[in-house]
Amino acid sequence: MTAPAAANAALDQTVVSLPVQETARVVRDTRPLRLITCGSVDDGKSTLIGRLLWDTKAVKEDQAASLQRDSSGKQNDLGLPDFALLLDGLQAEREQGITIDVAYRYFATDKRSFIVADTPGHEQYTRNMATGASTADLAVLLVDARVGLLEQTRRHATIATLMGIRQFVLAVNKIDLTNYDRARFDQISHEFRELALSLGVRQVTAIPVSALKGENVVYDGRASMPWYDGPTLIGVLELATTRSAQTVGFRLPVQRVSRPGESFRGYQGTVAGGSVKPGDSVVILPSGMVANVTKIVTFDLVRNAAVAGDAITLVLDRQVDVSRGDVIASIDSQPMTGLAFDAQLVALQPEGIQPGKRYWLKSGSRRQRVQVQPVSQLELKSGKWNHADELPMNAIGKVHLAFDEQAIFDTYEQNRTTGAFILIDPDTNNTVAGGMITAKRAALGGIHTEESRVILSLPADLADQLMATELFASRREDVEVRRVTAGKAVNIIDAIDG
Amino acid sequence: MPHTLPETELHNPQSTKPPLxxxxxxxxxxxIHIFREVAAEFERPVMLYSIGKDSSVLLHLARKAFYPGRIPFPLLHIDTGWKFREMIAFRDEMVARYDLDLVAHTNPRGAAENVTPFTHGSALYTDIMKTEALRQALDAGQYDAAFGGARRDEEASRAKERIYSFRTPDHRWDPRNQRPELWNVYNGMIRKGESVRAFPLSNWTEVDIWRYIQAEEIPIVPLYFAEKRPVVERDGMLILAEDPRLELLPGEVKREEVIRFRTLGCFPLTGAIRSEADTLDDIIAELETATVSERQGRAIDRDQAGSMEKKKREGYF
Structure with a gap:
């Protein structure tokens, strides 16, 4: 381990990362950062996570000792325990030697604490990655420096993006085995940046890493790579941003109504967006009734405001009918309500997603019946969406959702809580899909049949503007835009106006 | 319009406690979100209460979640009959102070057959007095959801545990067949007889527990604080020697030492640590420099590799 030398060398760097100080009192002024690691066993993912845990002292001596006992002395060539064993918690996996599920790991530095969703890299395990990515703020993608980007790198990056992750770290691992080849690193990180950009992700940090030797993970690898002056992996993680739904409209999905006595009636839930304070006007959806907030009650005190993430009890100024599953929202920035929505989803079970089948949909605390109509399936290899009538396990698809009763959503892009849902198979009670709302479907009867598309004839400049919008990007297969001259557009509109 | 508020404005200046x-x-x-969701979705929830530090935090969070109402479910204590004396005293005090509904259950078969950790060995004893007793109590109460204080950082087999952990009608856990859990949207749909174990502390670490106990001034069993106590050394563990049922083996000597406990269970199976930490500050400081995990003092984890996973599959919490 290059630790002592590296630690000294790190002192004059801007991003200083040391393992937990022995005497430092822990004060956490940030929320835990949630991250997901993507890569295969061959890329050294277990070694990287093991290294993070080891160098931040999250592995205790008795755990290490039991590791050495279990692995009958199997060690890596630096005399450290086999990190993969540390991570593969379940006996079934140990016997098979593969990771079959999402595991969560915890470690901390003196600046911040971290929750890692550790997911397997096999292709058939898209579902595990989607699960791990659903709560993650950042994705660490791992590649072998000798091999470079693989098809699976694109696959992982695509899934991470789809699940709403907008910060990537590319760990170019086993850099020691390329003799610390800078050109090689530059080439891989350039290719990855292009890939990330094509997915719309701009926050990308590439780091040359040797997880085995502990270089640029927690301690810097300057001694071996004087040419690299960027941050270590932990340095990036310490400074990464956590997602916050604070700047959007107020949302409180009601979990339960609290009525401990005649005199008190409060609505309990976790704020899913924006903020609220006494005096604010709110609307209760789906009923549309309006009320004002009088009090925000918590165990400790009556608060003068609450923000996204806070678990609160809200008291309103009048008797309104509110029950579990309703959403209390700011009156001037309301979520969408309707009977038809567009969504993307990941099919999680062997039965896949069958067209026309009625599932349970749960979003926040709201559960309702839904009919799912698959439209297309993403080909992860090329990034193309192909027509599909049903979605097999591990497929990522676009679907139409049709409800019997009013549904309440934001787009996932705007709100990762009120835009997310799961599908439950009523026959098995199992969770069969995780989904993200992309848009509300206009209830234009007849136009939105499965085969036909809406044709918009617009003046060329307007057409270009429309096609450049983000909203339009998600509707591209539904709409065909025809550029016409301004004069012809006037004729068309006149004809419609009658 | 949406607006954001700086964190400092959220704190009520009249409150004496600093904000978390x-x-x-x-x-x-x-x-709190998990507590409310389970309470709303299930017909007969119950909270496993083991009297330890994690249970104390769990109880505190439950009180917060349902305030200003009462906790809308009972607490269940599996009493093996071999808990530390101070734990039972503490339990009874909490029940009185917070007006809690407590169900205490001891396996009648175990009591009748006089199953003890000394006569039956730790594995069989745990199986009968804890796992089997828990199944009996859950069946008797027809509980469809049980809160537990397990944390994912505790032990390797827990790292893949869900927040809603699905159990078959005979309380078995199948690690290969767990429901995917995305975002904070939990699937609480079960058939009759099936149940869910819910773990609100899944993402907490041991340090978090202690820092929270300190910040929220949560009462805990005094055994966590260092004090001079009678102990005997057995199988490399320091066992508290205050219960008359503990018979000294040849060569064993009872002596006074300054010790404390990092976890609390059945006294014959729970090892103390030599420590001077008699305040929360000291405990946290000790923890931050600790080089062994908290389960190191637990005999049941060391029976065999994959020991905890095996117990969990059979219905142990």
Whole structure:
């Protein structure tokens, strides 16, 4: 381990990362950062996570000792325990030697604490990655420096993006085995940046890493790579941003109504967006009734405001009918309500997603019946969406959702809580899909049949503007835009106006 | 219009306690969310109460979650009959102070057959007095959801545990067949007889527990604090020697030592540590420099590799 030398060398760097100080009192002024690691066993993912845990002292001596006992002395060539064993918690996996599920790991530095969703890299395990990515703020993608980007790198990056992750770290691992080849690193990180950009992700940090030797993970690898002056992996993680739904409209999905006595009636839930304070006007959806907030009650005190993430009890100024599953929202920035929505989803079970089948949909605390109509399936290899009538396990698809009763959503892009849902198979009670709302479907009867598309004839400049919008990007297969001259557009509109 | 408020404005200046730091606040919010969701979705929830530090935090969070109402479910204590004396005294005090509904259950078969950790060995004893007793109590109460204080950082087999952990009608856990859990949307749909174990502290670490106990001034069993106590050394563990049922083996000597406990269970199976930490500050400081995990003092984890996973599959919490 290059630790002592590296630690000294790190002192004059801007991003200083040391393992937990022995005497430092822990004060956490940030929320835990949630991250997901993507890569295969061959890329050294277990070694990287093991290294993070080891160098931040999250592995205790008795755990290490039991590791050495279990692995009958199997060690890596630096005399450290086999990190993969540390991570593969379940006996079934140990016997098979593969990771079959999402595991969560915890470690901390003196600046911040971290929750890692550790997911397997096999292709058939898209579902595990989607699960791990659903709560993650950042994705660490791992590649072998000798091999470079693989098809699976694109696959992982695509899934991470789809699940709403907008910060990537590319760990170019086993850099020691390329003799610390800078050109090689530059080439891989350039290719990855292009890939990330094509997915719309701009926050990308590439780091040359040797997880085995502990270089640029927690301690810097300057001694071996004087040419690299960027941050270590932990340095990036310490400074990464956590997602916050604070700047959007107020949302409180009601979990339960609290009525401990005649005199008190409060609505309990976790704020899913924006903020609220006494005096604010709110609307209760789906009923549309309006009320004002009088009090925000918590165990400790009556608060003068609450923000996204806070678990609160809200008291309103009048008797309104509110029950579990309703959403209390700011009156001037309301979520969408309707009977038809567009969504993307990941099919999680062997039965896949069958067209026309009625599932349970749960979003926040709201559960309702839904009919799912698959439209297309993403080909992860090329990034193309192909027509599909049903979605097999591990497929990522676009679907139409049709409800019997009013549904309440934001787009996932705007709100990762009120835009997310799961599908439950009523026959098995199992969770069969995780989904993200992309848009509300206009209830234009007849136009939105499965085969036909809406044709918009617009003046060329307007057409270009429309096609450049983000909203339009998600509707591209539904709409065909025809550029016409301004004069012809006037004729068309006149004809419609009658 | 949407607006954001700086964190400082959120604190009521009339409150004497400083606000929780954002890290603990996030963990607290998540736990309260889980408590409310389970209470709303299940017909007969129950909370496993083991009297230890994690249970104390769990109880505190439950009180917060349902305030200003009472906790809308009972607490269940599996009493093996071999708990530390101070634990039972503490339990009874909590029940009185917070007006809790407590169900205490001891396996009648175990009591009749006089199953003890000394006569039956730790594995069989745990199986009968804890796992089997828990199944009996859950069946008797027809509980469809049981809260537990397990944390994912505790032990390797827990790292893949869900927040809603699905159990078959005979309380078995199948690690290969767990429901995927995305975002904070939990699937609480079960058939009759099936149940769910819910873990609001899944994402907490041992340090988080202690820092939260300190910040929220949560009462805990005094055994966690260092004090001079009678002990005997057995199988490399320091066993508290105050219960008359503990018979000294040849060569064993009872002596007074300054010790404390990092976890609390059945006294014959729970090892103390030599420590001077008699305040929360000292405990946290000790923890931050600790080089062994808290389960190191637990005999049941060491029976065999994959020991905890095996117990969990059979229905142990």
């Amino acid at each position: 730091d954002p890290h603990l606040k996030a963990l607290e919010n998540e736990a």
